[in-house]
Amino acid sequence: MTITGSTVDHPATTLAPIPPQQAEPAPAAGRPQFQHQGIAFGCDYNPEQWDPAVWREDVALMREAGVDLVAVNIFGWAQLQGPDGEFDFSALDEVIELLHGAGIRVNLGTATSSPPPWLTARHPEILPVMEDGTSRYPGGRQAWCPSSPVFRRYALALVEAVAERYARHPAVELWHVSNELGCHNALCHCDESTRAFRRWLRERHATIEELNRAWGTSFWSQRYTDWDEILTPRLTVSSRNPGQVLDFHRFSSDELLAYYRAEAEVIRRHSTLPITTNFMVTAHIRDLDYWSWAAEMDVVANDHYLDHRLGEPRTELAFAADLTRGLAGGAPWLLMEHSTGSVNWQPVNLAKEPGELLRNSLTHVAKGADGVCFFQWRASLQGSEKFHSALVPHAGTDTDLWREALELGRIVGSLGEVAGSRVQADVALLFSWESWWASDAEARPTHAIEYLDQVHALYGALHDLGVTVDVVRPGADLTGYRLAVVPGLYLVGDDDAAALDDAVASGTHALVTFYSGVVDEHDRVRPGGYPGAWRDLLGIRVEEFAPVLPGTPITLESGSAASLWAERLAVTDAAALDRFADGPAAGRPAVTRRDGADGAGDAWYVGTLLERDDLLDLVGRAVERAGVVPEPGASADVEVTRRTDGERTWRFIVNHGSTAVEVDGRGTELVTGSAVDGRLEVPAGAVRVIREDGAA
Template sequence: MPKTTPTWLRHHPDAKASGTERRISFGADYNPEQWPREVWDEDIRLMQRANVDVVSIAIFSWARLQPAQDQWDFEWLDDVMDMLAEAGIGADLATATASPPAWLSTQHPEILPVTEDGTILSPGGRQHWRPTSPVFREHALTLVRTLAERYKNHPALVAWHVNNELGCHNLYDYSDDAAVAFRIWLRERYGTVEELNRAWSTDFWSQRYQAFEQILPPRRAASFPNPTQQLDFHRFSSDALKQHFIAERDVLRSITPDVPVTTNFMVVGETKGMNFADWADELDFVANDHYRLPIEHSRDELSFSAAVTSSLARGNPWFLMEHSTSAVNWQPINRPKRPGELERDSLAHVAHGADAVCYFQWRQSAGGAEKYHSAMVPHAGEDSRVYRNVVGLGQTLRQLDDVAGSHRKPAQVAVLMDWESWWASELDSHPSAELRYRPEVFAWWLALLDAGVRADVVQAHQDFSHYDVVLAPVLHMVPAELKERLESYVHSGGHLITTYFSGTVDQDDRVWLGGYPGALRELLGIRVEEFAPLLSDETVALDDGSTGRLWSEPIEILNDVHVLRKYASGDLAGQPAVTRRKAGAGTAAYVSTQLDAVGRVSLLADLLDGTDVVPEIPEPLRGRAEFVRRIGENGEFLFVINRSDDPLDLSAVAGRAMIGLDNSRRLAARGVAVLRVDTHSRGIPPTERT
């Protein structure tokens, strides 16, 4: 058992407690079964040198643990667990159900997933199993139960790691098992086939059903499948994987009630299939995998994803289960990280609430599909730049142990995120196939950052009433309950900013009639008769000199509405492009096009004027630095993240430096400084936050 209990474990009410010292945990996925026994002793030595205190093990070990249905081999794992315990390193023990062994898929090919066009996916990769297969479920839970019984009292065990990256490769299964489970799910959601027919608008194209048994998953069809059927299949597929997690979790809780259970989310880029906002409360602590993407603003995308993860964790510390020390193996061109980026990327996650920093993986594989994926110990061994940086980061994290257990300090502005709007807005047969939900949400979060404004991400079902400003881009799906909460928020003094293609449909993907933006029409005081999407190479000018692309709308003013921007070119020249209406004690603003970066920042300056929101980043640092604040029992901590490739002068930033600053208070290119801020506040308990 580790000498201390990590703070990410203490938030589980029944978690083991072996100490009181706070700690930012450090570690990796550990796959000793890939290596000869003599390498393991070196692994432990190098882990201790790097201050590693937790590793995730046995993630893809089912074939080693159970070579045949009636045969088990735990000797090697017993040795690894004992070695970890002796070294004071905790084991986040995986249930090993991520990829079934060859004997199982050979004996039971009916566990294999089926694509929308009927192709059966073969073994040979990973995650070759159906989430709704009763045969797979039975064998998986037998493995889980066997592992839990064997290691329930082992001193190395600190957490359970269910499966791995659920839904990464088997999210959408169109098999007969899925069809049966989908019908059960639909019956529970709608109760009667008549209600389903109403919700799905099945009188269109003669799709009306007389019985649930007639319904199939949205397999490849002659034309567009029913959009609400597609939406419900998104919901069902996310629920099916969530229910698999719950099934494994409940077995573990029945045997080891004092050991917390998690699984690793994938909050990164446009990974949208699993509704993590719906899953998060089922975990004892939130864990996430994040990898830098080869996109513009990739460093900022990391921070945005970390902010999303913090929202899922409801302010509690969370676990960064995987990221990379350097290059990955799955991008078209896999470039190594630049000097300083290993530490910068890790500390950016810590800034947003991570109390554990872990990598894939500990030792870089000599063979297999991920042999060119970087690790804490690379092919070059310990005499390498990467391992030296790993050791340095382990030392840095020890200097930040006072931060452990704190949470992100609430901001004045919230960016609203909604998984179901994400799904629904990107369905087919829409005004524009080029609309992408997450990049638009990220772009507004980035505009706030460039304007010097710190922002939280809040899920649509969470309470946003205490924020001064709520920014809700492409809030396409607005059920009646959310409509009422948004109206109450504004009338009570809040300031809402939303954009094109918002408020358009209800929870059944049925249009709010009477004109767009539908559910938000009266609150915004505007009406749009039809959308006017733009062609790929088409733009429109606005009267402030900014540019819009992707979308435009002819806005009709219904009542006392202030026009902030007008179109200056195209068919809509002279007509409103951005509006704002006073409603009760608050305001509601609407942006009818996809603004460029300069246009967003400029507009935000106008929209934030008259609110209580004050930029926190000094003007000389705006666009170059990110400020993130954590607050807890040990006070307040300001993380300053250098977004640029040049040093920054932080002499005007108050606080006592813990890491990152030299005597002249210069922050290195791609660096992170952490400052202890003098404050009498002891923080806000996470249970009182959304």
């Protein structure tokens, strides 16, 4: 059977023909721009789950709620195409026409995320293989190998058909490639992936000799003599080669990015509209290096859900939003999915408290999102996500949740003037997926600390101090930042390390924490003592790591409390600000600072995992010396963030606390529409947005 991208005739229908595309504004130099009027308020819609009579009710309710952007055809493959290869677009045509008639724009999915059962039954070779060598069966989602040419052939034929049919439809505003690429199938170990991995390695390393050097294969008699000897890093009887595992992560991220590019290339043959896919910038998804993906997106989009397995899920939400803005290069971005209430995939799926939906949503907007969208519109009655919250819950519209959704839609509508503005920050925090992969390897000094532990701890301290943070990649231009924070950046290349050196020499202050700068891009330890890349910058030399068992307290001479990590450190060109009072490094420096001279910034080093209050105090001192001014009124419970378009400034105050707070200000408060003349009370659990008088 031949699969083609052509459409097929359908039975007679009362629907009007699809109208031609309206003239699109000329895109700015470079990629097409996402141009939505105001802040988008939207959702995923899965009409295939519902009788067509419900579709009309849904569209009417969407208008009532202020929904103006709807993602459709995300999981539509089985509805669009059968095993005979022909396409039936009649139902999707009707849904898009209903949305268009209501003035709702469409974020059109390519429907390729999960293949239909007929495809995996016919071609079981597309199924992914896990690191234990077993295949995963269909029955869930994303049951496909990113390297499979068979899957790609069928998927791109579907993309061709969808793009050809809807490219000129005036309702379509944005193209949505696949869905959450790599959420379940990022790491495949099948034979096809093995061949693709070898091709990728040849491109990266050129010769087998260079690969051996990069992976350090002289250890454990692992030296390769031919490319065909190399396998993906499946489970072994011992720990695996760290260089091989690291390169496999890089390959797997690149392989899925190549798949994204293939879909985008098909769409661009038919359409000039912007294209994106939904990232998963969150604490439990780590397999894609989004720094390498971001430049391929016409608009950066992210899915985020509160993770109650974390100690501070609300702070992690703020971090994820700041990181997503970093991926967008500071430009506005789109929150493609979040939840009105509970999810369905955590051990305990907590419902949101009254008002939490508004606070979560506007935190994303405060941090640069120009769209607030949800999974999903109407809660499913069947399937794996039937207990996942939605804008329309199982209980219907006579519910507090629906009334909260209506209120949120009204407020988002009132914030339209904020669209296009940007967040400004004086502090940069360096973050790296590559360092995450390498740092959390099988063989490391302690499994009691993971990369994100340090990232979240340092970000959390800045957050609680009321400091706005840009999250940037290693090697980023740090010009203009007063302070650069480097939490546990274990892996860093020479050029990226030098970027921090140059920034400090130019006046930026730096705060670096333990297990940073230890290895180069090949996961090769830098000799001479830790933190190899930044010994001179920090004026220290760590002779030996000395982690301690969980539950074992560490005390510093200042009285500060710490845990899990110590190290035997000596200062070479820095002052010891605090020392270990006990533990395996007793008497050794624990916190140091190399003071700047001749216009250079200070360089701080923290050689242990401080308890929260003590870390807050230390970071506060570094912030103050760097000249960073926290937002007035901000605290652990009150988030204050500013967006500006260069002429106007909007100040977002999100009060997560149980008591009202007062903030100074003059201007117009957009949530209530009231004037602010000197003081504004923000009730407990409320959000206020002040358009401030005067220039930005």
